[in-house]
Amino acid sequence: MRRCNRCLLPENYPGIYFNHENVCSFCLDYQNIGRTQGLKEKPKLNLERIFAENKNKADYDCLVCFSGGKDSTYLLYLLTKVYRLRVLAYTCDTGFLSEVAHNNIKNTVEKLNVEHIFLSPPSSIYKKIYSYILSRPNQGCQGIICGICFSILRDTATRLATVMHIPFIALGFVGSGLFPNNSPLGGILRNDIFHNIYSHAFNEEEKRYILGLYRYQLPMSKMIPTSLTPFLIKILKRCPHKLSRFVTKRYPRILLALEESEYNEEKISKEVVSLGLIKPGNEGPEVTNCLLNYLMIYIDTKNLGYNPYVASFSNLVRTGMAKREMWIAVFEKWLEEVKKDTYANEEIGLVLEKLNLTKEDLYFSKNRK
Ligand SMILES: [Zn+2]
Secondary structure: OOEOOOOOOEOOOOOOOEOOOOOEHHHHHHHHHOOEOOEOOOOOOOHHHHHHHHOOOOOOOEEEEOOOOHHHHHHHHHHHHHOOOOEEEEEEOOOOEOHHHHHHHHHHHHHHOOEEEEEOOOHHHHHHHHHHHHOOOOOOHHHHHHHHHHHHHHHHHHHHHHHOOOOEEEOOOOOOOOOOOOOOOOHHHHOHHHHHHHHHOOOHHHHHHHHHHHHHHOOOHHHOOHHHHHHHHHHHHHOOHHHHHHHOOOOOEEEOOOOOOOOOHHHHHHHHHHOOOOOOOOOOOOOOOEOHHHHHHHHHHHHHOOOOOHHHHHHHHHOOOOOHHHHHHHHHHHHHHHHOOOOOHHHHHHHHHHHOOOHHHOHHHHHHO
């Protein structure tokens, strides 16, 4: 497949065109205006100063969202051993964490000697979200699903940090374009797809859980009873985006701590292995901490003709944070395997079984009948 000479974007990517040197329009835009999709080009924050100013104000200095992947593993190391913060590591368990992620988590918290908690939101919520999206027409399920899961991660972390008076939440996301700032009130309920799932698929208990999370985005959240939240959200959902962002609580502060440091994928991969935090092989590009990834890559590649991660990884390649050759080889391999239906069959089978779905229920199957 024809791809850009500088990034990973393929010829069938929406809105792409190439110049005579086979450089894509997104790379040319980046070169000309110094901006890349979803990755904010702004001066780096002075993490050292921010942390120093907020140290020792509570039982913990920082809540670290820890997925068990190499990035958040490195983040945990950075904050505990380099910045010397008192950290609480937090894993939001969707029920779809891979075994590799579980092993990495266990090994890392032991080696770094940090306190760690798992929290599993009701599993029916995740299963309903995944089943709903995977079985309906969409322009790429990975973007939608990861966006919604990220919102739930952020909101559960916000609740934890608020209750425990922790001033910061640190995230290991890099170049993903996921917007980590406090969401406008109504958060994912402003997302039409999530709102449909919420209205049509969730029972009263599941709705209450989601609303309960929103309470913690409001100022003086602890003084507002959960029963009032639906009314408040209804009112605030109607107010303009900017105003609701203004009203939204600014505490705890959410930091993309890795994106704010000098991130380099290759260096981090080597370091987490040499520090003994991740076993050799488990830091590689084909290992994932979320089993759903396999299914999302499979479906999106079938439907769109390219890998759903191609845009975010192109961002990293463009800015020199990841190696182009390695990712091209991986993406081409996946593309071939998806075409031949040999891609991650075992893992995909496992995910479908957990969701009580068959391949026939998935959107592309219906589409191609
Ligand atoms: Zn390009």
